[in-house]
Amino acid sequence: MESEKLTPWNLRCLLIIMIICGSLVNGAFTVMQDTWISVLLMAVIYLPAILVYSRICTLFPEEDLFSIMETLFGRLGSVFIILPMACYALIATALQLRNFTEFTVVIALKNTPPIAIMIVLMLTVLYIAKQGFSVLGRWSSIICTVISINIVITILFSLNIMDPAHILPVMNHTPGAILSNSFALGSIAVGETVMMMIILSNRKKDRSAYRIYLPGVILGVGLFALIILRNIFILGADLENSAKFSTYMAVRIIEVGKFFERIESSISFVYILLGITKMALFLSGAAMGIARLLRADDYKKLLIPTGLLVLAIGALVFNNAFEMFDLVWVYQYAAIPFQLLIPVVIWIGAEIKAPKRHPAG
Amino acid sequence: MFSFFDKRGKRKTQEIFQEMFPHEKIEEVSESYQETLTRLKTVFRDNDPIEFRELSVGGREPMRICLIFCDGLADASLIDNFLIRPLMKIDEFELEKLTADTLLTRVLQINGAKKTKDLDEIIQNITCGDTLLLAEGVAESILFSTKNFPARAVSEPEGEKILSGPREGFTEVMMTNLAMVQRKLRSEKLKMRYYTLGKQTNTQLCIAYLEGIVDPEIVQQLYKRLDCIDIDGILDANYVNELIRDNAWSPFRSTGYTERPDVVAAKLLEGRIAVFVDGTPVVLTLPYLFIENFQSNEDYYLSFYYTTFTRGLRILGFFITILVPAIYIAIVAYHQEMLPAPLLISIANERQGVPLPAALEALIMLVVFEILRETAIRMQTNVGQALSIVGALVVGQAAVEAKLIAAPMIIIVAMSGITSLLVPKMNAPILLLRFGILLLASCLGFLGVTVGVAFLLAHVLGLKSFGVWQLSSGRKLHFQGLKDTVIRAPWRNMILRPQQLAKNVVRQKDHPEGQQ
Amino acid sequence: MKHLIACALVLLCCASLSGCWDYRGLDEIDIVTGIAVDKDTSGVYRLTIEIVDTHGSAKEGDLGAKYVEAEGETLFNAIRNSKKRLINKLYGGNMQTLVISRQIAETEGVSVILEEMLRDGEPRETMSVVISQEETAKAILLAEGIDSKIISYEIHDMVEEDNRVTAATVNMPLYKAYNAIKGTGNSLTLPAVHCVQNDDETVVEGNGIALFEGDKLIGFLPSxxxxxxxxxxxxxxxxxxxxxxxxxxxxxxxxxxxxxxxxxxxxxxxxxxxxxxxxxxxxxxxxxxxxxxxxxxxxxxxxxxxxxxxxxxxxxxxxxxxxxxxxxxxxxxxxxxxxxxxxxxxxxxxxxxxxxxxxxxxxxxxxxxxxxxxxxx
The missing domain is CATH 3.30.300.210 (Nutrient germinant receptor protein C, domain 3)
Structure with a gap:
């Protein structure tokens, strides 16, 4: 018999997926050919946050984020941080839903109303979330493999049209500009791994949270940088910057022989699976938070209403495509409380209370 | 974990039922000969094949004896020669006192015999070919095993033909089937336990496993689920399959089935459990891994290079058969840019003048294909020729020439249809998936295909068979775990049994890797 | 069971209501293979759009091409106006060649046209952009092809081959051309083509390189x-x-x-x-x-x-x-x-x-x- 617990690899794959998902968020790149540097830097900038997340999960190895909150701050006190956190998960899901809908519209379905695509994506997300975390974990290791193969194949096929000179001149932007782009990118890619805390309690016992978080984030950021480099090499910084979804445009240019020359549709749809995975995790997080607030014992029953809520938010969030670009700049500041402040509060609380609960530490 | 079974509350309804109609105590036959005989005659009234053969034996003080058996099921010559003949000559034995024991030990020359008083047991045994002996003045009645019913000869199963390897197949008689397996596994570790199911049919099941290899938790789980079954009749193994499966609505199998003793033996050796059902040649094996859909027993009898290749073909075939019509529609109706220009132009040219949209065309053609296939299975063999001609000519050539159907569609449907035959164990899911993904693709293009595949993957990942994930990718990928999945490693290298199933996973102990 | 029926109904509604907005049958589209852009003296864009004639029989060899002409104040306007003459939608995903007339390239530059093509999303980034040395760009598209009846494909392949085999011209697909205009310190060059007589037919021949300053044509390099x-x-x-x-x-x-x-x-x-x-x-x-x-x-x-x-x-x-x-x-x-x-x-x-x-x-x-x-x- 197998356990329902997740292996470290499952969780690392989920982390990788969450991070490279950020490469598809449009409008987040501002430093042209130096984007890859800011991608690598975001791992450094967000390292303290990652360490805080890991520490919390180490102190409470068998509790999810929301139950940690409740243990630390009591039934009443925890409401004040569970509520915003659940709302954050909810809104972040809606943003991703919207972003991937836009992606779908751009790559294929130009005349389809976005709400139809949203419903279809949401149904898939709901089904995966409903299947539970053990399915989500194994699902993500498969998707992660597929994506890695996908990246390797596109790189191999595009070797002849790549021009490494496109990344020159290196560091032609001020460190400040690069760092601020790094911070913005990180809030989308790395910062959102705060949600991993709801699933890390499902890891196999005696698996260190650090050993899951750190390699996952490093691999994820590495792949992210690889994707960005590939896009810059193929497209050149200018086109990369003016394309709405540069990954899609880059694979459009790849030609594989005469017969299979056009592979972009099939390849870019794989990227949608990334978004679906991330949304499934966030939706579960939102549902778990709401379930804890409402004292419901099974969060899965709340998935469908939560999903409908996300759909409603997603349909209302942006009036047009331009607003989505603008949002990236608001998001990096709006996310600070959830990605940094609340985890730090939990961490301090945990350091004070945890030793009493676990004498061994 | 198995909330499904608790939810249905089978157990509970059964308990309530028992409270309402308290089960009668085991009904015993009375000690009086006459009373018992009348009781049995009322039980078997209006049941002509049941024979009551009354004898009067012994010279001086004749004693009345009655043999009750079912005509046709019981072996007449056995009864004649070894029951009636010695009874008639009972005087020769010079018995002091006639009891059931003396009859058994000294008079009757038949090996299977059993004393009993349980009326239920008596009735059940008579209806399956045993003979009951009632004797005046003897308290107990005796059941003799005289079963001899018509059975099919052992032959190669039609559904699982192979090129090389053992050719015998199971028959409808469970005892024969058990014997065939026992002959392959000559080990005291092979445990076979009977289980009766079906309130009306009283069908015998036999649960077989190899002790020491099997995971006892799974055996327990199986018994628990069998206990929950409350059905009037079991006529085929699929009744059991559907009643004990984990995910009731999934189209994918959660137990394996086979008609071959060698397959059963191999599955037992991997730590699986086999469920034999009397009256059907199909034997269930469980737990069932997803990869078994692509495996065939022949994989292990032929060169591993060849079988690795064919296994790859089967996996490819599965994806082709469910995806090709959908991808074709997605490309032709949504993503024309994926086609190279010459191909696009030639398909566009073929489609000129075809009245139906491509999506509808695909749907209709797939249904037509299924109709042809279904008729081919059900019809008498001598009209087969006619049908294939009609199918090939009318649907293929004539429809294209009349511009009813575009030629590429015929290729797509044929490809999808033929490849579906590569994986016969998945015909139900293939049917659903092919049409489902096709519909999605016709509405949403490649997004539909992606969403369909995502649903499929999430569904299959969530499938369990007796607590075992059917598709497991959770563990770190190491070679030993892969050896019998996408590839088929040589036997020399298959040191471990499938790890999800067996408790004792080491197959080849002397091998260094096996000792770890 | 009720749940199941409900789910099935919801799905059915989704499927039937979704209406396949993007569904376009192959018989409802005209496959655009190339566009020639001209501008007449009054400032109106004149497009010549080459589409594949799919009505012939493919078995008898190559399918021919048809031409649609359209006019409009802007490029996009002109493309839309062409629809007035057609039943089918124009489909540009397999477009291979964009011919720009010399006059446009000299007076107003090519960057607007290139950007329109990229923004549209349907035409491929890898298609060839060539400058016509004839009086009009239309003349190039109306020439005969030797290997293929679809002249746009012939031009596209010719440019690629010429670059590789004879080094007579540059191979500058749309996305590279766009980069060349936008990139700091870069300069745009595009292949130039003209018509020649070959065995009594007018055919297209690559003829050196068109040179640009910014996005304006300033001259040609002989081949x-x-x-x-x-x-x-x-x-x-x-x-x-x-x-x-x-x-x-x-x-x-x-x-x-x-x-x-x-x-x-x-x-x-x-x-x-x-x-x-x-x-x-x-x-x-x-x-x-x-x-x-x-x-x-x-x-x-x-x-x-x-x-x-x-x-x-x-x-x-x-x-x-x-x-x-x-x-x-x-x-x-x-x-x-x-x-x-x-x-x-x-x-x-x-x-x-x-x-x-x-x-x-x-x-x-x-x-x-x-x-x-x-x-x-």
């Missing part, structure tokens, strides 16, 4: 000079070099098998230097002289002569560009920017003057590899 231009871009993959040896009526022809060039641009004290080093491998194809290439010394001499020939021709070509075109058509500025971005910012405005006075140093390393299937002759 014999194209190879020298390509040396600077490290894009020579084939082609022929022929030159006279010793006596004036003797000559050799060499086929380029492999060529690697390296350009190094530097600016020092207000003086630009260009160092070009060429590493070229050749096959002897045609010899009309007394040379005996089976002898090592003669081979050496031939290699020497080749190098010298290339050096003088390239230097001459470079001077010509400096004097006639007066602008950096090679995109040296891009290289300076990539190497020393700070320096580039300082000299960007004066770059064209610096270029006109730039010194060039050419180093050629020519290697003769074989003489075809003949050992000698």
């Amino acid at each position: 014999k000079n194209s190879i020298y231009y390509l040396f600077f871009k490290n894009e020579v993959k084939g082609g022929v070099i022929s030159f006279p040896v010793s006596r004036s009526d003797d000559s050799v022809s060499l086929e380029i098998k492999d060529c690697k060039t390296n350009v190094d641009v530097s600016v020092q004290d207000g003086q630009a230097f260009v160092a070009l080093s060429i590493d070229i491998k050749l096959n002897v194809m045609e010899i009309k002289s007394q040379l005996s290439i089976s002898q090592a010394s003669q081979r050496k001499a031939l290699e020497q002569q080749t190098a010298e020939f290339l050096q003088t021709s390239i230097a001459g070509f470079f001077k010509e560009v400096q004097n006639q075109n007066k602008i950096d058509i090679f995109g040296f500025g891009r290289q300076l920017y990539q190497k020393t971005p700070d320096l580039w910012v300082a000299i960007e405005d004066d770059w064209n003057e610096l270029f006109q006075n730039a010194d060039i140093q050419i180093k050629v390393d020519a290697k003769i590899q074989s003489a075809g299937v003949l050992k000698d002759y």
Whole structure:
């Protein structure tokens, strides 16, 4: 018999997926050919946050984020941080839903109303979330493999049209500009791994949270940088910057022989699976938070209403495509409380209370 | 974990039922000969094949004896020669006192015999070919095993033909089937336990496993689920399959089935459990891994290079058969840019003048294909020729020439249809998936295909068979775990049994890797 | 069971209501293969759109092409106006060639047109953009094809092949062209085509390179000079070099098998230097002289002569560009920017003057590899 617990690899794959998902968020790149540097830097900038997340999960190895909150701050006190956190998960899901809908519209379905695509994506997300975390974990290791193969194949096929000179001149932007782009990118890619805390309690016992978080984030950021480099090499910084979804445009240019020359549709749809995975995790997080607030014992029953809520938010969030670009700049500041402040509060609380609960530490 | 079974509350309804109609105590036959005989005659009234053969034996003080058996099921010559003949000559034995024991030990020359008083047991045994002996003045009645019913000869199963390897197949008689397996596994570790199911049919099941290899938790789980079954009749193994499966609505199998003793033996050796059902040649094996859909027993009898290749073909075939019509529609109706220009132009040219949209065309053609296939299975063999001609000519050539159907569609449907035959164990899911993904693709293009595949993957990942994930990718990928999945490693290298199933996973102990 | 029915109904509604907004049957689209953009004197865009004629029978060979003409105040307007003459939707996903007339390229530049094509999302980024040297761009599309009846595909393949085999033109797909306009210090060049008579038919022929300043056409390079231009871009993959040896009526022809060039641009004290080093491998194809290439010394001499020939021709070509075109058509500025971005910012405005006075140093390393299937002759 197998356990329902997740292996470290499952969780690392989920982390990788969450991070490279950020490469598809449009409008987040501002430093042209130096984007890859800011991608690598975001791992450094967000390292303290990652360490805080890991520490919390180490102190409470068998509790999810929301139950940690409740243990630390009591039934009443925890409401004040569970509520915003659940709302954050909810809104972040809606943003991703919207972003991937836009992606779908751009790559294929130009005349389809976005709400139809949203419903279809949401149904898939709901089904995966409903299947539970053990399915989500194994699902993500498969998707992660597929994506890695996908990246390797596109790189191999595009070797002849790549021009490494496109990344020159290196560091032609001020460190400040690069760092601020790094911070913005990180809030989308790395910062959102705060949600991993709801699933890390499902890891196999005696698996260190650090050993899951750190390699996952490093691999994820590495792949992210690889994707960005590939896009810059193929497209050149200018086109990369003016394309709405540069990954899609880059694979459009790849030609594989005469017969299979056009592979972009099939390849870019794989990227949608990334978004679906991330949304499934966030939706579960939102549902778990709401379930804890409402004292419901099974969060899965709340998935469908939560999903409908996300759909409603997603349909209302942006009036047009331009607003989505603008949002990236608001998001990096709006996310600070959830990605940094609340985890730090939990961490301090945990350091004070945890030793009493676990004498061994 | 198995909330499904608790939810249905089978157990509970059964308990309530028992409270309402308290089960009668085991009904015993009375000690009086006459009373018992009348009781049995009322039980078997209006049941002509049941024979009551009354004898009067012994010279001086004749004693009345009655043999009750079912005509046709019981072996007449056995009864004649070894029951009636010695009874008639009972005087020769010079018995002091006639009891059931003396009859058994000294008079009757038949090996299977059993004393009993349980009326239920008596009735059940008579209806399956045993003979009951009632004797005046003897308290107990005796059941003799005289079963001899018509059975099919052992032959190669039609559904699982192979090129090389053992050719015998199971028959409808469970005892024969058990014997065939026992002959392959000559080990005291092979445990076979009977289980009766079906309130009306009283069908015998036999649960077989190899002790020491099997995971006892799974055996327990199986018994628990069998206990929950409350059905009037079991006529085929699929009744059991559907009643004990984990995910009731999934189209994918959660137990394996086979008609071959060698397959059963191999599955037992991997730590699986086999469920034999009397009256059907199909034997269930469980737990069932997803990869078994692509495996065939022949994989292990032929060169591993060849079988690795064919296994790859089967996996490819599965994806082709469910995806090709959908991808074709997605490309032709949504993503024309994926086609190279010459191909696009030639398909566009073929489609000129075809009245139906491509999506509808695909749907209709797939249904037509299924109709042809279904008729081919059900019809008498001598009209087969006619049908294939009609199918090939009318649907293929004539429809294209009349511009009813575009030629590429015929290729797509044929490809999808033929490849579906590569994986016969998945015909139900293939049917659903092919049409489902096709519909999605016709509405949403490649997004539909992606969403369909995502649903499929999430569904299959969530499938369990007796607590075992059917598709497991959770563990770190190491070679030993892969050896019998996408590839088929040589036997020399298959040191471990499938790890999800067996408790004792080491197959080849002397091998260094096996000792770890 | 009720749940199941409910779910099925919801799905059914989704499927039927979704209505397949993007579904476009192959019989409802006209496959655009190429567009020619002209502008008449009144400022109206005139498009000639080549579409595939799918009504013929494919079995009898190639399918032909049809042409739709349209007019409009803007490019997009014109494309939409063409719909007035058609039942089917125009589908541009397999479009391969965009022909721009000389007048548009000279007066208003190509960047609007290129950007419109990219923004639309349907036409491929890899399609060829060519400049017509004829009176109109339409004339190019209306020419006959030799290999294919669809002239757009013929042009696209021709440009790619020409670049690879004869080094007679540049291969500049749409996305590279866009980058060339937008990139700092880069300069755009596009293949130029014209019509010629071939066996009583008017066919299209590549004819050198169109040169741009920003996105405006400033002139053409004749196709014999194209190879020298390509040396600077490290894009020579084939082609022929022929030159006279010793006596004036003797000559050799060499086929380029492999060529690697390296350009190094530097600016020092207000003086630009260009160092070009060429590493070229050749096959002897045609010899009309007394040379005996089976002898090592003669081979050496031939290699020497080749190098010298290339050096003088390239230097001459470079001077010509400096004097006639007066602008950096090679995109040296891009290289300076990539190497020393700070320096580039300082000299960007004066770059064209610096270029006109730039010194060039050419180093050629020519290697003769074989003489075809003949050992000698």
